[in-house]
Amino acid sequence: MKRHLLSTADLSREDALLILDTAEQLAQVSGRSIKKLPTLRGRTVVNLFFEDSTRTRISFEAAAKRLSADVINFSAKGSSVSKGESLKDTALTLQAMGADAVVIRHGASGAPHRLAAWVDGSVVNAGDGTHEHPTQALLDAFTMRRRLGELDGRRVTIVGDVLHSRVARSNVHLLHTLGAEVTLVAPPTLLPVAMDDWPCEVSYDFDAVLPKTDVVMMLRVQHERMNASYFPSAREYSRRYGLDPERMGRMPDGAIVMHPGPMNRGMEIAAEVADGERSTIVEQVTNGVTVRMAVLYLLLSGSEPAIGGNQ
Amino acid sequence: MNGARNQAHDGARPGRNDLGDVDEDARRDAHAGDRHDARDDDRQVARNGDPLDGERAVLEAPDINRALTRIAHEILERAKGPEKLLLLGIPTRGTVLARRLADRIEQVEGRPVAFGSLDVTMYRDDLRLRPARALGRTDLPEDGVDGRIVVLVDDVLYSGRTVRAALDALNDLGRPTAVRLAVLVDRGHRELPIRADYVGKNLPTSRAETVRVCLSETDQRDAVLLRGGQR
Numbered sequence: 001m002k003r004h005l006l007s008t009a010d011l012s013r014e015d016a017l018l019i020l021d022t023a024e025q026l027a028q029v030s031g032r033s034i035k036k037l038p039t040l041r042g043r044t045v046v047n048l049f050f051e052d053s054t055r056t057r058i059s060f061e062a063a064a065k066r067l068s069a070d071v072i073n074f075s076a077k078g079s080s081v082s083k084g085e086s087l088k089d090t091a092l093t094l095q096a097m098g099a100d101a102v103v104i105r106h107g108a109s110g111a112p113h114r115l116a117a118w119v120d121g122s123v124v125n126a127g128d129g130t131h132e133h134p135t136q137a138l139l140d141a142f143t144m145r146r147r148l149g150e151l152d153g154r155r156v157t158i159v160g161d162v163l164h165s166r167v168a169r170s171n172v173h174l175l176h177t178l179g180a181e182v183t184l185v186a187p188p189t190l191l192p193v194a195m196d197d198w199p200c201e202v203s204y205d206f207d208a209v210l211p212k213t214d215v216v217m218m219l220r221v222q223h224e225r226m227n228a229s230y231f232p233s234a235r236e237y238s239r240r241y242g243l244d245p246e247r248m249g250r251m252p253d254g255a256i257v258m259h260p261g262p263m264n265r266g267m268e269i270a271a272e273v274a275d276g277e278r279s280t281i282v283e284q285v286t287n288g289v290t291v292r293m294a295v296l297y298l299l300l301s302g303s304e305p306a307i308g309g310n311q
Numbered sequence: 312m313n314g315a316r317n318q319a320h321d322g323a324r325p326g327r328n329d330l331g332d333v334d335e336d337a338r339r340d341a342h343a344g345d346r347h348d349a350r351d352d353d354r355q356v357a358r359n360g361d362p363l364d365g366e367r368a369v370l371e372a373p374d375i376n377r378a379l380t381r382i383a384h385e386i387l388e389r390a391k392g393p394e395k396l397l398l399l400g401i402p403t404r405g406t407v408l409a410r411r412l413a414d415r416i417e418q419v420e421g422r423p424v425a426f427g428s429l430d431v432t433m434y435r436d437d438l439r440l441r442p443a444r445a446l447g448r449t450d451l452p453e454d455g456v457d458g459r460i461v462v463l464v465d466d467v468l469y470s471g472r473t474v475r476a477a478l479d480a481l482n483d484l485g486r487p488t489a490v491r492l493a494v495l496v497d498r499g500h501r502e503l504p505i506r507a508d509y510v511g512k513n514l515p516t517s518r519a520e521t522v523r524v525c526l527s528e529t530d531q532r533d534a535v536l537l538r539g540g541q542r
Contacts, residue, residue, distance in 0.1 A: 018445060025430065026446070034484075037433045038433070039438065302441055302442040302444065306442055
């Protein structure tokens, strides 16, 4: 049976907890002098990146290498894609090279689903359009669990450009599966139209939600997707939906601040907040490698994967 | 004294053809899967320590108690004290046994001895034969394994492949002064040149038989149960 990690909505509670528990054990590896395990020796992981990315691609590469897999990096720039090769032909090329797993980032929502039908290996979605980014949600949940303990009943507020955010979508589904209560906060223009089936609350008023939250997750304002007038000015957005030291002061004791990166300092998050004690932003990057190791281990190490949805 | 000396070969008694019913069991169990996995399969099924049909106890709680006390003394005697010792159990039941041995050593010496657990899943050679599996816990002391006398502790020694994986795992963690092996039961049938230093009981078995170790911490009571071969 072949299984993939395409969406956090496919993950059962058992699968999600298995990934987090596995990551908990693998976290020790990054503290050792020999940061390598022999588990995926001889397996090939292809990083197929059609969109720019620093931390996700490097994170997947580090994760695969720590498990001794062979890593092939493929970026659309400088490849046959710029000559007009289709996704399917690219997929068949990878198939012919014997990729055991394909990690794909693509600008089009649903591209990983299409790819999953064309290749024999497991497909891991590393961000597709405005759809999902499952490993980011997993590393966020892992970071929360390490700071706060189990997530049941925890209140998580996700603030910002939900409309374009694959991170928000993946987090809403995963955190709901794990028992957390999610509230999305954004200007009405930056919320999707059809949200009736999303398992979360929605608010337009950041200050009203702030005192009742254990986790504040700030989303990046995606300037590259701001092709319409979603808000009057950067200053107004920042004043209503940005996290500054004054707002952070009204968060409950022990509450944490997260950001998936890259940040617009001074826009959605103030520099003092990003570098402050409540911020988990650097931890999130470290945990990203660990969680991606867990995902690759559970998908690739056995005769069949232990997690993920069927395609 | 050290009962492990020559038991690796003496313990192996495959195919006891003088008893017809053993062969029947062998045929039935052959369908149960890869023979290296028999022990792990036993571990995965959560059961209490009551004997199932066809199971008989070869060690009861007092026997296990005495064996562990003897092993604790043997470990201490050979290491000349607890200072450099580190008992590392292989999850799940090896960890329980390591903790019990550490308690006994502390009772004898009046000083604590370091103990922990070492998960070897990522180093196994049979990972691809079965679906991906969850990891066990690895707990090491702050100062690691360098310069320690590491005693690996497991419940059953069978093919030796788990111990091989543990040696590889240790190799990535540091450089112990020495590595020794303590097991509660040695059932023979080694597939690698590995021998235990401390053995609770040498248990001659056929490959068709299964050995199940129950410990009160995980299975409600202490017992070593044997199933399959008839006497």
